[in-house]
Amino acid sequence: MGHKNYNTDAEKAISPGIASSHGGAESSDLPAAHQLHRQLQNRHVAMISIGGAIGTGLFIGTGSALANGGPFTLVFGYSLMGLMVWTLMCSLGEMIAHLPIPGGHLALADRFFSPSLSFTLGWSYWYLWSITLPTELSASALFVGFWTVKVNMAIWIFIFLLIVALINLGGVRFYGEMEFWFSSVKVITIVAVIILGLVLDLGAVTGDMIGFRYWKNPGLFAQYADVPGAAGRFLGFLSVLVSAAFAYVGVEMPAIAAAEAKNPRRNLPRAIKRVAGRVLGFYVLSTIIVSMLVPSNEPRLRLTTATGAKSPFVIAIHNAGIKGLSSVINGALLSFTLSAASSDLYISSRSLYGLSITGNAPRFLAKTTRNGLPIYCYIIGIMMGTLAFMAASHGKAGIVFGYLANMTSVTGLMSWAGIFITYIRFRDGMEVQGFDRAQLPYQSPVGVTGAWCGFISCVIITILNGFRVFLKDKWDVATFITCYFPVAAFILLFGAHRWWTKAGMVEARHMDFVTGSDADAEEEEIPPKNWVEKVWRALM
Template sequence: MAEPREEYYHPGAADAERAAAASADKKETDEGAYTVDSASDFSANEKRDLQKGLSQRHLSMIALAGSIGTGLFLSLGGSIATGGPLGSLLAYFFIGLIVCAVQFALGEVTALIPVTGSFVRHAEVFADPALGFALGWNIVYGNWLSVPSEIIAICVLIQFWRSDLNSAIWIMVFIVITAAVAFSKIRYFGEIEFGFAILKIILIVGLIIFGLITACGGVHGVERVGFRYWKNPGPFVPYIADGAWGRFLGFWAVLINAIFSFSGAESVAMAAAETRNPRQAIPKAVKRVFARITIFYVLSVLIVGMLVRSDDPRLQGSSDTAATSPFVLAAEAAGIKAIPSIINAVVITSAWSSGNQALLSGSRVLYGLAVKRHAPRVLLRTTSWGVPYVSVATFIAFSFLAFMTMSENAITVFYWFMNLVGCGVLISWSAILFNHLRLHAALRKQGISPTRLPWHNTWTPYASAVGLFFTILLLLTNGFAVFTKGNWSASGFITSYLDIGLVAAAFTIWKLIKRTKWVRLEDIPLEGILREIERNPEEPDYQAKGVIRLISWLWD
């Protein structure tokens, strides 16, 4: 097992002169860490202790697997019931545009500084170390609870087949296999998630084709409906209020649902330091991921809006299993019995995949916090094959919280804790966009052309500004329903807003204790980072050949 060493260690006798120069460049700050002047200084720990086992195809499919989950397969019917077919379509398309801004902003900043922990570490460079501390621990806490919650979801999904085995057995089985994947080489994790993503894509494409054929009357015995349900009950559904205002609130409520459906796309850069040629791979991945996720979601919403009526009472039921999926309802009408089990099986792999990704993202953020001494240094210990095993072990330990399902009172407490980070995805998106805007502000302040960035798009600063406005607006209004007459709910308020207070409190406490300072634009070491990138270009990326090239459009 590799022991944690000094953060800016440069190994090798031949590098002694470089190490001495790097040491001379270190400047002590009020926080007790160092400011640095080159790209290698930001990632010295990762270069020494972690392994680059992920390629661009892994990144693309990991982000797809993380973003296409139970929300797409099971919960779209609920969105149709809330906002109507057209209201839901517009909402998902609008959130897709925000995801585009987030993905491109993340890609530009990560291509410049590809470090473990991604935008959490970027916040320390471009804003304030206290912001990185607050964001990092918020993500760690959320993922500590996400891993057991996904295992709980798997147990619920298995009950679709009326399993006689005790839930405790299934919990233990999935804890063991989750641990096995987490402690294995990062390359194996990438291949497993790659396989899960392929399964999801095959199912989504199949369901879209099936839904289109069914809606157009291509299934024997099923009446052609086309866009009939857009006319009656109508394209929009009033929510809480009546008239135009009620229809708008229905659209806005679906926006909130869509955000959590798209969550996970930001995981594409969490393991940047474990990615081969990250300055090429991550930009390619974020471009592909945005397009594919948006197309799949928009097409799925369009088809579901054709398949089921927005006032169908079955859409108001629980979406814990495949039983109330709108695709299953259409399959039952067509007399096709196999589809419910197929959907449920793939959703189980989706839940396990989401748990794996929560563990990967959380453990790498925890490792990144330890690098900056925002967490105990023991968390930097890695295996000989490059896995931060102490960080991973903390997440495996928290996965045993899934056994709280054995007690009705305990599971209530567990979900109360889960609610504390209900709006975490909006906070993360806001941080990504803010980091990007700070990067471009620093470029202007220092007179550096954006064209020197490893990846640059002329329109992204404007997209980030607009995207940040809407993410903050959605963050402040995501719990609007609890403020309307007769709809007050303490748990709803906590889910929607308490996480904002937790992040603000963590930021304030760390800033007061460590007396951190807001990073001035002129002090962000862009010139040193860019010079090192120019001196050490990455090797040309591998291009698929032969048969693989015919299907590589999925990820390339």
């Protein structure tokens, strides 16, 4: 049975808020002054996702994970978490390819789970990217300090904030084009570093073949916090799992970009299927190379400052005696953080826009310019970016900002859990209404079982992410707060909204699978004319 037979007038009479109260309005149903524009091409969407998931965490975070867990645990942990991310993208892809609506998974939560979950996820997600923006800006200024410390850090922050603001001011098409080239630099850099790492491991530079030497000495596993035996190895695995989960946060960005993508029913499934595999491949290959090049007991892996100096790739290059490449890697990291900052402003502004059109934020925030830029959301995003000046402070302001930034990681995990549980309810509604999944542009190969596994994994990692504070003599109030305050805040927000609005869970028989499913007429795809176009289409 096709979806055209569902959500009849009779059903809508039972639940009159089905289009407005559950899932917001589709962009084309909004006044012209409140509409986004579909200007992102397939290559833009693909690179936005890659750019969101691959950042400094790949170059720096893998080093800390190696030190905490050892080489085998590093590779296994990132691979395992990569599979969960693939499951996430499959679940999200099935929903968003069918309903590429403004607000992405935040609006889908309103339509298929409850307004309270949408409200809580929306504001949490906006907080995540609004605080990540100044974090990336301050990191960019820190990387410049690799070359010179004569210029005040605040001046660099101002320059980078201005660049990011101008990129987003040009509208979604200009942003998409810039992010495409930024992310292309990321991909080229990662491929080059993986190849270089393999060359170094084989001894082509030093004449000393490393192979898997460091898997034997100091060994496959590291003892976390010097805890002896199996307990220390298990804690090391937990630490790597947490690091890996946080490194992948951002891969879900295409859901927010879906409302501005051309031909979403065709292009989004392509982007999701290809990007998830590439991100997994980049991380797994990189962790294998890292585990071969640097021993887990290397002291530089435990540097407290997140600069290029603690990158395992930089350490390997330095150990090989190659001069000048450290500066190149630092330059690449600078481009990574600028790309991330640009994406942060884009996602935070669209998240706030999604909150507005679903009634969870003031309506005036939905106003857009002629090129489809949600102008007030954009301005608020820039204002949040100025918190980077607070991050540059070495006093109490800098410490407070550090707490705010550290809480974003847990928020990302809870957003994933929200996507999984929304998908489970999405499938419940399909089953109750007799919806034919064969009509969907994309079907998740892992289905509800995979979503449940992903949801449970997110909950477990969220609960265990601050496990280190419960170890003997490791109690730290600041760490406990940054790890668990976001969880308490999420529960309180959800409960307060449900109490205030009296809004319960959306009944499966009232779920709307129609509004927004035919967002725009799909343009006919032009077949490739030559082998160059065939290769390009395969890549993008």
